[in-house]
Amino acid sequence: xNVFDIVGPVMIGPSSSHxxxxxxxxxIAGALLGNAPVSAHIFLxxxxxxTYKGHGTDKALVAGIMGxxxxxxxxRQSLELAKEQGITVVFExxxxxxxxxxxxxxxxxxAQGRTVTVRGAxxxxxxxxxxxxxxxxxxxxxxxxxLLILHHDVPGVIAHVTNYIASQGVNIGNFKLSRTQRGETxxxxxxxxxxFSKESNKGIETMPDVIQSIILQPS
Amino acid sequence: xxxxxxxxxxxxxxLSENKKISQIVLTEQAHELEKTEEELYHIMRxxxxxxxxxxxxGTAPDMRSVSGLTGGNAYKMKCAVDSNKNLxxxxxxxxxVRALAVSESNACMGRIVAAPTAGSCGIIPAALLSIMxxxxxxxxxxxxxxxxxxxxxxxxANNASISGAEGGCQAECGSASAMAAAALxxxxxxxxxxxAHACAIALQNILGLVCDPVAGLVEVPCVNRNxxxxxxxxxxxxxxxxxxxxxxxxDEVIVAMKRVGDAMPNALKETSEGGLASxxxxxxxxxxxxxxx
Numbered sequence: 001x002n003v004f005d006i007v008g009p010v011m012i013g014p015s016s017s018h019x020x021x022x023x024x025x026x027x028i029a030g031a032l033l034g035n036a037p038v039s040a041h042i043f044l045x046x047x048x049x050x051t052y053k054g055h056g057t058d059k060a061l062v063a064g065i066m067g068x069x070x071x072x073x074x075x076r077q078s079l080e081l082a083k084e085q086g087i088t089v090v091f092e093x094x095x096x097x098x099x100x101x102x103x104x105x106x107x108x109x110x111a112q113g114r115t116v117t118v119r120g121a122x123x124x125x126x127x128x129x130x131x132x133x134x135x136x137x138x139x140x141x142x143x144x145x146x147l148l149i150l151h152h153d154v155p156g157v158i159a160h161v162t163n164y165i166a167s168q169g170v171n172i173g174n175f176k177l178s179r180t181q182r183g184e185t186x187x188x189x190x191x192x193x194x195x196f197s198k199e200s201n202k203g204i205e206t207m208p209d210v211i212q213s214i215i216l217q218p219s
Numbered sequence: 220x221x222x223x224x225x226x227x228x229x230x231x232x233x234l235s236e237n238k239k240i241s242q243i244v245l246t247e248q249a250h251e252l253e254k255t256e257e258e259l260y261h262i263m264r265x266x267x268x269x270x271x272x273x274x275x276x277g278t279a280p281d282m283r284s285v286s287g288l289t290g291g292n293a294y295k296m297k298c299a300v301d302s303n304k305n306l307x308x309x310x311x312x313x314x315x316v317r318a319l320a321v322s323e324s325n326a327c328m329g330r331i332v333a334a335p336t337a338g339s340c341g342i343i344p345a346a347l348l349s350i351m352x353x354x355x356x357x358x359x360x361x362x363x364x365x366x367x368x369x370x371x372x373x374x375x376a377n378n379a380s381i382s383g384a385e386g387g388c389q390a391e392c393g394s395a396s397a398m399a400a401a402a403l404x405x406x407x408x409x410x411x412x413x414x415a416h417a418c419a420i421a422l423q424n425i426l427g428l429v430c431d432p433v434a435g436l437v438e439v440p441c442v443n444r445n446x447x448x449x450x451x452x453x454x455x456x457x458x459x460x461x462x463x464x465x466x467x468x469x470d471e472v473i474v475a476m477k478r479v480g481d482a483m484p485n486a487l488k489e490t491s492e493g494g495l496a497s498x499x500x501x502x503x504x505x506x507x508x509x510x511x512x
């Protein structure tokens with residue numbers, strides 16, 4: 001905790017959890033898609049589902065998807081802006097077993113038909129936790145630079161990646177592995193201290209058995 | 220050093236170095252965050268500018284929240300003060316205007332600084348900008364006072380809570396009020412000990428304050444509670460600056476706040492199931508805004 005956690009952040013109101021946190025969830029979904037989305041399907045659960053209109057959660061999520069930060073004054077007009085940019089947005093209420101009361105499940109699609117589905121919760125004070133990406137369990141808070149590395153689940157890949165990160169002089173703060181089935185595809189979630197450049201990331205993407213590597217900047 | 224774990228430590232550090240609390244905090248944080256004091260000051264200044272702007276935006280006559288529940292109170296108050304019709308003079312009147320303005324700006328999806336939260340965002344700006352205007356203070360001293368208020372807030376966060384869901388409105392408007400009281404005291408030339416008493420007095424006045432938002436939105440009674448919060452901040456600072464001391468030390472008041480919060484039923488902690496939220500009007504408004512829930 002530091003002074004800027006107490007006097008701060010600068011944000012669009014009205015609520016750290018239902019507005020600012022929602023922007024951050026949307027922003028991660030947008031970053032994971034990579035390209036501009038043409039459609040967004042958003043399921044809202046719990047308190048999000050009940051109060052989204054009054055708290056502007058819908059505007060906040062869409063604003064984040066379009067790349068805005070929690071302090072962007074355009075958040076108020078995000079739904080209109082999305083329409084202008086040709087993004088179809090659908091909101092639906094859902095009952096998700098055991099989910100945090102402020103949970104959203106966002107599915108984005110780009111012009112090439114690529115999709116990404118992200119499940120995240122706004123846990124208070126503007127903090128978020130992304131718990132699932134494309135069906136794979138993750139645990140991302142977005143406070144540190146995070147690498148998401150999709151790879152074939154074969155021996156040596158993890159060692160190769162982590163050794164490479166070390167060779168770049170970067171320290172790993174957290175590591176999590178998620179896999180659908182042994183021997184199929186797996187996802188490494190690696191939080192690193194400090195920064196990780198796009199060039200360094202290319203080094204990971206070009207490794208054998210690595211399918212995709214995404215850097216999530218802290219947001 | 221533990222200066223963010225007890226008011227006693229915070230005050231002792233200021234006294235031992237014969238510096239203002241704000242300077243102690245700035246130096247310590249620069250060390251902790253591995254940045255220069257100038258860089259941290261600049262970051263805080265950005266927040267200060269947003270606070271100023273949010274006052275301007277919130278006093279517009281046509282403010283209206285998405286729900287329609289709030290908007291326009293700051294404007295009404297401003298009209299009363301500007302036409303010399305209010306009770307307590309310009310300084311206090313304008314403090315109320317500012318608190319209402321920032322809080323309404325928040326409710327209308329304006330840009331604000333959470334201090335410590337969005338729900339209580341009007342209190343510290345109102346207190347500091349009002350004394351700044353009244354005493355023609357330069358922005359440097361006011362921005363430094365934000366570091367003081369922040370430090371008091373950290374002690375509260377570390378020992379109690381700054382979240383309505385955990386401690387009721389004690390934790391949000393109450394904390395903001397106490398943080399503002401300490402900052403006002405420093406700005407008015409009070410000692411670190413006085414700032415601690417101001418914090419203690421402000422905080423003890425709001426023990427038991429519940430979080431009962433109508434329709435679950437950060438609007439009613441949140442906007443008007445921000446006005447109460449700045450008033451209470453001035454109470455704390457005024458009494459402390461006059462040499463009045465809190466019999467119960469600030470650190471013990473903070474723990475008392477925590478215990479009261481723990482004893483509060485969930486219905487009164489940001490679930491909109493009690494207090495004003497469950498009044499006939501409160502329930503009717505919830506139905507009107509959200510349909511059958």
